[in-house]
Amino acid sequence: MTLAVFLPFLxxxxxxxxxxxxxxxxxxxxxxxxxxxLLLAVPLAGMPGAVPALEVTRxxxxxxxxxxxxxxxFSLLFxxxxxxxxxxxSLYAVxxxxxxxxxxRFYAYLLLFGGSxxxxxxxxxxxxxxxxxxxxxxxxxxLIGLWHTRAAARDGAVKAFLVSALGGxxxxxxxxxxxxxxxxxxxxxxxVAALRASPLFTPALLLTLLAAFTKSAQLPFHLWLxxxxxxxxxxxxxxxxxxxxxxxxxLVAKFGLLFGTSPLWSGIIVPLGLATLVWGAWLxxxxxxxxxxxxxxxxxxxxxLMSLYGLADAEGNFAGTAHLLNHAAFxxxxxxxxxxxxxxxxxxxxxxxxxxxxxxxxxxxVALLAALSMAGLPPLGGFISKELFYETMLHQGPLxxxxxxxxxxxxxxxxxxxxxxxxxxPRAPEGAHPHEAPPGLTLPAxxxxxxxxxxxxxxxxxxxxxxxxxxxxxxxxxxxxxxxxHGVTPALLATGLTWALGALLIGQAGRVNAxxxxxxxxxxxxxxxxxxxxxxxxxxxxxxxxxxGLALPDQLRVMLAAAAVIAGYAVLRAPQVFxxxxxxxxxxxxxxxxxxxxxxxxxxxxxRLTAVVVTGLTGFGxxxxxxxxxxxxxxxxxxxxxxxxxxxxxxxxxxxxGGRDLARSRWRYRVDVLxxxxxGVGATLLVLSSVRFLAxxxxxxxxxxxxxxxxxxNVVNVLLVDFRGFDTLGEVTVVGMVALAVLALVRxxxxxRTATAPDALxxxxxxxxxxxxxxxxxxxxx
Amino acid sequence: MTPRRKKPAPVPVNGSSPTTAPLTDDxxxxxxxxxxxxxxxxxxxxxxxxxxxxxxxGFIAGLMTVGALILHRIATGTSxxxxxxxxxxxxxxxxxxxxxxxxxxxxxPFLKSAYGYITTPLTGEFEWAxxxxxxxxxxxxxxxGGLAIAYALTDVDPQERVEGDE
Numbered sequence: 001m002t003l004a005v006f007l008p009f010l011x012x013x014x015x016x017x018x019x020x021x022x023x024x025x026x027x028x029x030x031x032x033x034x035x036x037x038l039l040l041a042v043p044l045a046g047m048p049g050a051v052p053a054l055e056v057t058r059x060x061x062x063x064x065x066x067x068x069x070x071x072x073x074f075s076l077l078f079x080x081x082x083x084x085x086x087x088x089x090s091l092y093a094v095x096x097x098x099x100x101x102x103x104x105r106f107y108a109y110l111l112l113f114g115g116s117x118x119x120x121x122x123x124x125x126x127x128x129x130x131x132x133x134x135x136x137x138x139x140x141x142x143l144i145g146l147w148h149t150r151a152a153a154r155d156g157a158v159k160a161f162l163v164s165a166l167g168g169x170x171x172x173x174x175x176x177x178x179x180x181x182x183x184x185x186x187x188x189x190x191x192v193a194a195l196r197a198s199p200l201f202t203p204a205l206l207l208t209l210l211a212a213f214t215k216s217a218q219l220p221f222h223l224w225l226x227x228x229x230x231x232x233x234x235x236x237x238x239x240x241x242x243x244x245x246x247x248x249x250x251l252v253a254k255f256g257l258l259f260g261t262s263p264l265w266s267g268i269i270v271p272l273g274l275a276t277l278v279w280g281a282w283l284x285x286x287x288x289x290x291x292x293x294x295x296x297x298x299x300x301x302x303x304x305l306m307s308l309y310g311l312a313d314a315e316g317n318f319a320g321t322a323h324l325l326n327h328a329a330f331x332x333x334x335x336x337x338x339x340x341x342x343x344x345x346x347x348x349x350x351x352x353x354x355x356x357x358x359x360x361x362x363x364x365x366v367a368l369l370a371a372l373s374m375a376g377l378p379p380l381g382g383f384i385s386k387e388l389f390y391e392t393m394l395h396q397g398p399l400x401x402x403x404x405x406x407x408x409x410x411x412x413x414x415x416x417x418x419x420x421x422x423x424x425x426p427r428a429p430e431g432a433h434p435h436e437a438p439p440g441l442t443l444p445a446x447x448x449x450x451x452x453x454x455x456x457x458x459x460x461x462x463x464x465x466x467x468x469x470x471x472x473x474x475x476x477x478x479x480x481x482x483x484x485x486h487g488v489t490p491a492l493l494a495t496g497l498t499w500a501l502g503a504l505l506i507g508q509a510g511r512v513n514a515x516x517x518x519x520x521x522x523x524x525x526x527x528x529x530x531x532x533x534x535x536x537x538x539x540x541x542x543x544x545x546x547x548x549g550l551a552l553p554d555q556l557r558v559m560l561a562a563a564a565v566i567a568g569y570a571v572l573r574a575p576q577v578f579x580x581x582x583x584x585x586x587x588x589x590x591x592x593x594x595x596x597x598x599x600x601x602x603x604x605x606x607x608r609l610t611a612v613v614v615t616g617l618t619g620f621g622x623x624x625x626x627x628x629x630x631x632x633x634x635x636x637x638x639x640x641x642x643x644x645x646x647x648x649x650x651x652x653x654x655x656x657x658g659g660r661d662l663a664r665s666r667w668r669y670r671v672d673v674l675x676x677x678x679x680g681v682g683a684t685l686l687v688l689s690s691v692r693f694l695a696x697x698x699x700x701x702x703x704x705x706x707x708x709x710x711x712x713x714n715v716v717n718v719l720l721v722d723f724r725g726f727d728t729l730g731e732v733t734v735v736g737m738v739a740l741a742v743l744a745l746v747r748x749x750x751x752x753r754t755a756t757a758p759d760a761l762x763x764x765x766x767x768x769x770x771x772x773x774x775x776x777x778x779x780x781x782x
Numbered sequence: 783m784t785p786r787r788k789k790p791a792p793v794p795v796n797g798s799s800p801t802t803a804p805l806t807d808d809x810x811x812x813x814x815x816x817x818x819x820x821x822x823x824x825x826x827x828x829x830x831x832x833x834x835x836x837x838x839x840g841f842i843a844g845l846m847t848v849g850a851l852i853l854h855r856i857a858t859g860t861s862x863x864x865x866x867x868x869x870x871x872x873x874x875x876x877x878x879x880x881x882x883x884x885x886x887x888x889x890x891p892f893l894k895s896a897y898g899y900i901t902t903p904l905t906g907e908f909e910w911a912x913x914x915x916x917x918x919x920x921x922x923x924x925x926x927g928g929l930a931i932a933y934a935l936t937d938v939d940p941q942e943r944v945e946g947d948e
Binding site (some may be wrong): 632633636637640641643644647648651652654712713714716717718720721722725726728729732733735736738739740742743746747 | 829833834835836837838839840841842845846848849852868871872874875878879882911913916917919920923924926927928930931932934935936
């Protein structure tokens with residue numbers, strides 16, 4: 001399992017490297033990455049009886065953090081599903097993508113996603129689960145924005161990311177709460193009884209739901225999924241229909257074991273899922289873009305799955321898993337079909353297309369099977385799982401089954417709309433000569449449609465898979481059964497009603513359209529999202545122009561004042577004991593005089609050049625002090641930092657107008673003197689209060705262990721590279737980032753500052769500059 | 783990767799600069815800088831090398847190298863490095879990170895350094911330490927970052943910015 005999760009990550013790096021060399025054939029390498037995931041289906045075969053395998057890789061044991069993968073029936077089933085769709089999507093993309101595509105990037109992102117998704121479903125450790133969850137959000141963002149030159153793709157990517165990041169934060173909080181209340185971060189090992197008794201139970205439940213609903217595009221977070229269709233079609237089929245959007249459903253299914261007992265759990269999920277089912281189908285009926293239609297259809301079907309798993313009982317889970325399988329098969333197949341249509345005709349607009357069955361007979365056959373499964377017609381898998389869905393909803397009450405029937409009738413109607421591109425008189429945009437797609441495109445779609453058919457005509461296959469998942473979700477004994485013919489049951493009657501209603505909707509298409517136009521609400525999730533986004537942007541611009549747009553001296557004043565307020569408050573709250581310095585060597589005295597002279601010299605300097613050089617004096621003075629206090633390493637560092645700083649200062653000062661200071665008003669002058677005095681006194685107090693240690697000093701440990709533990713006689717260096725090597729690594733990262741930032745600023749200046757937003761600009765011309773030295777470049781010890 | 787001692791053909795720094803002319807025409811500075819440049823670099827390497835056991839280390843050596851290279855740049859107008867200094871930063875970071883990763887993958891704490899002693903008749907006792915590699919990564923980052931800033935600042939003709947002033 002660990003291999004199944006990590007191989008895609010490894011091959012992602014390889015694919016990124018191979019992409020420019022192999023071109024589209026990189027896809028074959030990418031497909032290999034899902035091989036171990038496919039092999040996970042092997043332990044699945046013996047599953048209902050077998051004990052779930054647990055593979056643990058140590059990560060940060062002190063934080064109770066480990067890469068623990070648990071192969072229970074449900075997880076393995078989903079992992080195998082990811083493997084199948086991932087392989088097919090990789091192969092499909094080989095034939096689908098244009099020659100100009102940057103294959104390395106595409107497949108690298110795709111594999112990164114595949115690995116994260118596998119990690120997400122197999123992970124038993126909650127923290128790792130959260131990590132993988134976020135990685136799917138990020139990779140989804142990258143894949144939606146793959147064609148980033150298009151504004152719509154950028155917008156879709158940002159929208160998807162913002163919405164799912166909101167949920168990700170919810171999940172992080174939920175994981176933390178569950179970890180605290182349950183006493184463990186292991187999903188299978190935590191104390192469920194303690195969690196249920198804890199006051200944190202309800203917040204954790206709500207936060208988990210937030211995560212699940214945003215990821216699975218439930219009302220009112222469904223807005224991101226349709227715009228995510230800007231991604232290439234293989235991506236839409238893989239991420240946005242079959243796997244990633246189901247992560248929320250997986251979360252509900254798995255966490256149902258923890259939260260299922262609460263009436264709040266099903267009380268929220270089931271109505272919301274059903275509402276999403278109906279509303280998504282209603283919106284799907286209105287779309288003219290084939291992919292948008294499928295996107296809303298996915299929203300709607302996810303609602304159905306949510307309502308089933310949300311029940312957190314044996315019946316709901318059984319029907320849910322059965323439908324999950326069917327949906328993955330038919331929806332991915334339909335996406336592949338739409339990709340073929342797009343590929344062959346150059347458009348996805350419903351009104352422009354018709355009669356494609358003649359030009360694309362194979363595609364038509366595939367589409368027919370998949371679509372009929374989606375509509376819930378026998379003898380396809382979709383029919384069986386819809387029957388189970390009705391059965392379950394019948395047990396919940398008349399209102400539930402009523403809503404379910406309406407939603408399914410709408411599904412029936414939009415499926416017919418989708419199929420219309422194949423029916424009627426041949427129609428295609430001018431210049432397009434559609435002919436049958438190459439087998440590289442039709443074969444993956446045909447395989448999936450074949451699975452949809454298989455689940456229908458041989459229900460035992462789906463039943464076996466469903467049963468293994470059932471056992472993993474603690475409902476092993478459920479006597480559920482999948483078959484095409486249950487006898488004349490209430491569920492069958494409801495199906496008949498659905499078909500009648502669906503046919504009515506199709507027949508009265510004109511009236512339905514008119515009704516839809518009338519019923520379109522003025523405010524929807526999208527308008528809310530955009531107004532929210534805009535107000536955040538406006539606020540940020542306002543805040544930046546008020547704080548960051550200031551001249552440097554003003555910023556420095558604000559910073560100093562803020563530091564004074566914060567430090568003063570801290571001292572007031574917890575008065576410090578001030579210690580006098582101990583005995584100081586006499587040699588420090590002249591050095592102190594040098595330092596003071598430097599500081600005074602800066603104030604007296606009449607032009608910038610002198611000021612910079614005199615500032616250097618204080619720096620070199622500190623170096624001398626370090627030397628006097630026998631810290632040669634510090635002294636050397638300080639000396640060099642000072643030298644380089646002065647050089648950089650001088651180089652930078654060539655850009656400033658004139659050599660002299662600009663005049664300050666008398667009032668300004670007083671404020672500055674006051675601020676400087678406060679800062680000086682504050683810094684002195686801070687040093688005095690921290691002379692003595694609260695805990696016994698750690699330096700003897702370093703002295704004793706430097707040679708034996710780090711193998712070096714220079715304690716300072718061993719400290720830097722070994723004992724606190726992590727700090728050093730962080731600090732050099734900062735050095736690199738600062739260099740990048742400075743470079744960006746200098747280059748921006750060269751180009752005449754066209755790149756900044758107008759309201760973030762400082763006033764025209766260079767800001768008045770006083771002689772307060774800005775902080776030097778990063779020092780070694782922060 | 784490491785700075786080259788021999789004077790390379792003039793290359794435009796950062797690929798864009800119109801002004802690779804020396805900032806000064808001082809012949810004394812130019813001739814002195816050539817000798818001093820090599821000396822400073824040698825001393826920087828010494829600091830890097832002995833850092834584990836005596837005052838020195840990657841950060842200090844890096845700063846010193848930056849100083850030498852800036853001197854070279856100011857005096858001759860050419861870069862002594864053949865690569866864009868900014869490129870050293872990711873390499874250095876990767877090196878530092880990887881030296882930390884190796885012990886982690888071997889089951890020891892992240893960044894735990896390994897060391898040992900080799901005794902040969904010629905050099906006497908010689909200590910190798912993985913910390914030296916880490917330090918070299920730090921060195922590369924500091925050289926790259928510092929130089930990138932310095933070159934960016936020397937790169938532009940200041941005249942275009944102070945026009946109309948005074």
